[in-house]
Amino acid sequence: xxxxxxxxxxxxxxxxxxxxxxxxxxxxxxxxxxxxxxxxxxxxxxxxxxxxxxxxxxxxxxxxxxxxxxxxxxxxxxxxxxxxxxxxxxxxxxxxxxxxxxxxxxxxxxxxxxxxxxxxxxxxxxxxxxxxxxxxxxxxxxxxxxxxxxxxxxxxxxxxxxxxxxxxxxxxxxxxxxxxxxxxxxxxxxxxxxxxxxxxxxxxxxxxxxxxxxxxxxxxxxxxxxxxxxxxxxxxxxxxxxxxxxxxxxxxxxxxxxxxxxxxxxxxxxxxxxxxxxxxxxxxxxxxxxxxxxxxxxxxxxxxxxxxxxxxxxxxxxxxx
Amino acid sequence: xxxxxxxxxxxxxxxxxxxxxxxxxxxxxxxxxxxxxxxxxxxxxxxxxxxxxxxxxxxxxxxxxxxxxxxxxxxxxxxxxxxxxxxxxxxxxxxxxxxxxxxxxxxxxxxxxxxxxxxxxxxxxxxxxxxxxxxxxxxxxxxxxxxxxxxxxxxxxxxxxxxxxxxxxxxxxxxxxxxxxxxxxxxxxxxxxxxxxxxxxxxxxxxxxxxxxxxxxxxxxxxxxxxxxxxxxxxxxxxxxxxxxxxxxxxxxxxxxxxxxxxxxxxxxxxxxxxxxxxxxxxxxxxxxxxxxxxxxxxxxxxxxxxxxxxxxxxxxxxxxxxxxxxxxxxxxxxxxxxxxxxxxxxxxxxxxxxxxxxxxxxxxxxxxxxxxxxxxxxxxxxxxxx
Numbered sequence: 001x002x003x004x005x006x007x008x009x010x011x012x013x014x015x016x017x018x019x020x021x022x023x024x025x026x027x028x029x030x031x032x033x034x035x036x037x038x039x040x041x042x043x044x045x046x047x048x049x050x051x052x053x054x055x056x057x058x059x060x061x062x063x064x065x066x067x068x069x070x071x072x073x074x075x076x077x078x079x080x081x082x083x084x085x086x087x088x089x090x091x092x093x094x095x096x097x098x099x100x101x102x103x104x105x106x107x108x109x110x111x112x113x114x115x116x117x118x119x120x121x122x123x124x125x126x127x128x129x130x131x132x133x134x135x136x137x138x139x140x141x142x143x144x145x146x147x148x149x150x151x152x153x154x155x156x157x158x159x160x161x162x163x164x165x166x167x168x169x170x171x172x173x174x175x176x177x178x179x180x181x182x183x184x185x186x187x188x189x190x191x192x193x194x195x196x197x198x199x200x201x202x203x204x205x206x207x208x209x210x211x212x213x214x215x216x217x218x219x220x221x222x223x224x225x226x227x228x229x230x231x232x233x234x235x236x237x238x239x240x241x242x243x244x245x246x247x248x249x250x251x252x253x254x255x256x257x258x259x260x261x262x263x264x265x266x267x268x269x270x271x272x273x274x275x276x277x278x279x280x281x282x283x284x285x286x287x288x289x290x291x292x293x294x295x296x297x298x299x300x301x302x303x304x305x306x307x308x309x310x311x312x313x314x315x316x317x318x319x320x321x
Numbered sequence: 322x323x324x325x326x327x328x329x330x331x332x333x334x335x336x337x338x339x340x341x342x343x344x345x346x347x348x349x350x351x352x353x354x355x356x357x358x359x360x361x362x363x364x365x366x367x368x369x370x371x372x373x374x375x376x377x378x379x380x381x382x383x384x385x386x387x388x389x390x391x392x393x394x395x396x397x398x399x400x401x402x403x404x405x406x407x408x409x410x411x412x413x414x415x416x417x418x419x420x421x422x423x424x425x426x427x428x429x430x431x432x433x434x435x436x437x438x439x440x441x442x443x444x445x446x447x448x449x450x451x452x453x454x455x456x457x458x459x460x461x462x463x464x465x466x467x468x469x470x471x472x473x474x475x476x477x478x479x480x481x482x483x484x485x486x487x488x489x490x491x492x493x494x495x496x497x498x499x500x501x502x503x504x505x506x507x508x509x510x511x512x513x514x515x516x517x518x519x520x521x522x523x524x525x526x527x528x529x530x531x532x533x534x535x536x537x538x539x540x541x542x543x544x545x546x547x548x549x550x551x552x553x554x555x556x557x558x559x560x561x562x563x564x565x566x567x568x569x570x571x572x573x574x575x576x577x578x579x580x581x582x583x584x585x586x587x588x589x590x591x592x593x594x595x596x597x598x599x600x601x602x603x604x605x606x607x608x609x610x611x612x613x614x615x616x617x618x619x620x621x622x623x624x625x626x627x628x629x630x631x632x633x634x635x636x637x638x639x640x641x642x643x644x645x646x647x648x649x650x651x652x653x654x655x656x657x658x659x660x661x662x663x664x665x666x667x668x669x670x671x672x673x674x675x676x677x678x679x680x681x682x683x684x685x686x687x688x689x690x691x692x693x694x695x696x697x698x699x700x701x702x703x704x705x706x707x708x
Contacts, residue, residue: 003535006560010527116355118548120580154559160534164559237524237552238580240357246522281528290529291491291518 002160007282013167015274016174020229021251022258022266023181024222030198030261031218033092037099038079039226040248041106044241046072046227047234048114054125061126069227076223077216085212103245110241118240129165130235170232177225178267185263190217198261250277250297257301259311268312276300344385346640348373348632349408350625351419351429352444353396357521357548360576361421361621365443366391367614368625369418371606372633374613382637394420398428405429409436412646415636416441416653418628421621423447423464423493430454438650439657441632443624446570446593447497451680458657458680460628460671461593462687464494467569468501468544470687470704471591475540475567476509478702479589486515486538486564488529488553490545498544498569514538519549526553527560534562546571551580558584565589573620578695588692589700594620594671595688597699603670627669631657634667 024039049071053064083102087094123130142150149156156162185191193214196204205211233247254273258265280296281289308314350369353362373387381387390411392404401420408414409432417433420426421444433440434454442450442459446467451457475482485506489499499516506513514536517529530553533541541557541564543550550572557566568577568590578585596607596618606626610618618626632653639652657676660666663684666675677683689700 003531006531006534007528010525010531013527014525111355116359117576118357118580120551120582123582154561160561162561233524238548240548242356243524246524277523277525278528282532289518290532291520293528294520294523 002158003282005157005161007278009161009163009167010282011275011278012171012271013163013274014278015271016171017229017233017247017270018251018254018273019267019270020174020177020225020232021247022254022270023178023263024226025252025255026258026260026263026266027194027218027222029255030263031194031215032084032088032095032201034084034095035099035252035260036084036219036222037096037248037252038083038102038106039222040244040251041103041110042072042076042079042223042244043226043230043233043247044110044239044244045075045106046223046230047239047243048110048230049227050231051119051121051234051239052114055122065228065231068231069224072227072230073220073224076219076226079223080216080219085215088212107241107245114239114241116241118238120238121235126235130169166232166236170236173228173232177228178263181221181225181263184221190214194218250294253298253301257304257311259313262311262313265311265313272300272304272312273297344381345388346382346385346415346636347388347390347411347413348629348636349390349392349411349414349417349419350629351392351394351401351404351408351417351425352421353425354391354393356395356397358396358422358546360547360574361444362393362396364574364619364622365419365421365625367610368443368618368622369629371610371613371618371622372626372629375609376633382633383640385640387633387636390414392419394422394425394429396422396425398424401425401428402432405432405440409433409438414438415640415646415649416632418443418625418632420445423450423497426450426457426459427493430457433457437647437654439632439635439654441628441657443628444570444621445494447493448501449493449497455658455680456654458676460631460669460674460682460685461570461624462683462685463501463681464497464569465501465504466683467591467593467687468498468503469505471542471567471569472502472505472509472511474589474591474689474702474704476511477704478700479540482539482565484512484514484536484538485540485542485567486517486533486536487513487542487544488515488517488519488526488533489543490521490549491518492521494546494571495544498571499542502542502544519545519553521545521549524549524552526556530557530560530562533557534560538564540564540567542567543572544569547574547577548580551577551585554581554584554588567591570620573690573697575619575697578692578697582695585692586694590690590692590697591687592620592690593685593687594623595690595699596623598688599623599670599672606670623671627667627671627674630669631660631667631674 028036046068049068050064053059083098154162154164193209197214201211254269255266258269276297277293281293352365373389376387394401394404408417416439418441423445426442426445434456440457446464448463448465489495515533566588570592573592635653635656639656660675666673674682686705690697691700
């Protein structure tokens with residue numbers, strides 16, 4: 001049973017990361033029906049920006065993360081302005097090809113600037129609670145609450161079920177950002193404009209909404225969220241030029257699974273892909289099975305799409321954008 | 322007017338062809354210069370460059386300058402096939418040093434065989450790499466030897482570790498090494514309590530590691546490359562797995578320690594060569610390497626240095642500038658195939674290399690290193706009486 005709860009935590013963390021990235025895909029798609037393949041690269045750049053700020057400019061981690069997010073939001077604006085706005089009214093295929101081109105270009109630019117080798121965040125630059133343990137360190141227990149121990153290294157529910165502070169933080173962050181985004185889209189004026197654009201860009205324009213501005217804001221928000229996911233993955237794993245590609249493909253699958261264009265769908269899609277991957281790898285008998293965890297996640301996606309072609313939260317339910 | 326234009330266009334072509342027949346010989350180097358084995362690729366490139374530089378400074382091969390061409394296979398099967406096709410059909414290339422990843426060497430093998438050009442790998446250890454082709458060679462041991470070696474080492478010297486868990490990358494290298502280890506473990510009664518795979522495109526291994534933790538092994542064998550292995554080490558510690566790690570030559574890169582950080586400490590690994598075990602000549606090469614590139618060479622730089630030396634020697638002994646390309650390529654193969662006894666073998670900085678009838682090297686020992694305080698050091702106990 002311990003094992004099951006630990007896997008549940010593993011799945012939540014991975015799902016949260018996917019959800020944060022998937023939102024970026026789905027928001028842009030909801031408004032301009034463009035699959036922005038370069039979103040995975042924005043995620044990668046978010047990690048590299050924070051890494052560079054910490055290592056080359058010696059900024060503290062807490063300052064580097066927001067700066068990196070703002071840089072990425074700006075980068076999202078730039079990407080829209082340079083690559084997508086000029087072909088806004090061209091056939092959708094042109095925009096799709098452009099997106100793939102931007103993705104490949106950014107990957108290679110990152111490779112030229114930062115090199116092909118994977119780079120971890122230097123652990124001495126991280127806040128102490130994100131630090132990992134060495135081999136024979138026994139974590140010191142800070143305090144315990146209702147049988148849950150808060151130790152130096154993690155939050156430990158029982159001997160074999162624990163969650164690292166970083167992972168806990170990722171889940172928390174995913175929830176907070178998702179709720180905030182949901183509020184933004186439903187309650188604010190710009191959110192209303194985004195929903196209007198999602199329904200019909202032409203009609204929204206006729207009503208006096210500056211659609212180009214709305215689209216730009218959408219890119220900025222998506223990139224902002226992608227960047228924080230990038231930093232979190234960079235700290236948890238490592239940073240490399242192709243990291244956006246692999247995580248991006250999985251997140252895109254999550255967006256499709258949830259019903260592309262739908263934010264709630266992207267959140268649940270992300271979680272479902274995370275669960276499929278972790279439980280697929282965890283409960284398939286030992287040996288080769290767990291090597292195919294990504295395939296398992298995609299099989300789940302295909303099954304859902306076959307049953308519900310519009311995804312879990314297809315267009316009829318909920319709102320787009 | 323038209324004829325004049327065509328004539329003008331022909332000039333550069335004639336010029337390019339003219340260069341080829343000049344006094345150069347070309348050897349290709351194929352390796353993972355980008356991708357997730359890029360740290361190895363970099364060392365392979367530098368090892369080859371250093372040897373070529375030394376040869377050229379000493380007057381070249383029979384007065385001809387040795388020119389290297391590099392092909393990036395990114396460590397993937399698809400790119401390896403493209404690189405192999407490019408080199409095998411290049412009318413200027415005499416032989417290929419490469420590939421590194423076993424998957425790549427195997428992918429290139431039929432292409433090299435069909436076009437009749439030597440593939441000499443300085444890094445592929447999967448059992449099947451040299452099988453079924455007279456054109457593929459390697460100058461290091463195979464994974465059935467390495468896997469068995471690791472099992473024997475644990476059984477002989479690490480007796481406090483009774484049970485072992487295995488996590489392996491699902492590619493030719495990771496699987497082959499794991500198979501070799503499991504076979505020997507069964508023979509010598511070493512208990513394997515967990516055995517699970519991972520895919521190199523994923524970077525989250527918590528699901529697999531949670532399963533392994535449930536079996537509570539005393540030691541964890543990571544059969545894969547340094548990048549993923551580094552992450553596995555880190556994530557295992559975060560999940561509370563305290564067992565030490567054992568890796569193989571795939572994690573023999575400083576990058577492993579950079580990625581795993583504190584989690585790397587206490588990790589054992591087997592490797593086909595280490596400069597600490599090399600002689601004076603190896604020490605001199607290490608010094609020259611560091612002077613040239615600013616970093617010390619690793620195992621793969623040394624093996625590539627020797628592979629390049631073997632090819633250069635083969636060219637020196639057999640090259641005939643009047644003969645057609647196919648004949649020159651075949652002469653190199655025949656020369657390498659002739660190095661089949663210890664007396665005939667090639668002595669380089671990594672020791673004596675000679676081939677069996679497959680093109681495998683079976684005489685080289687394995688060394689064990691251990692990570693202490695963020696550095697690789699030789700393990701106290703070595704198990705050198707191979708076989």
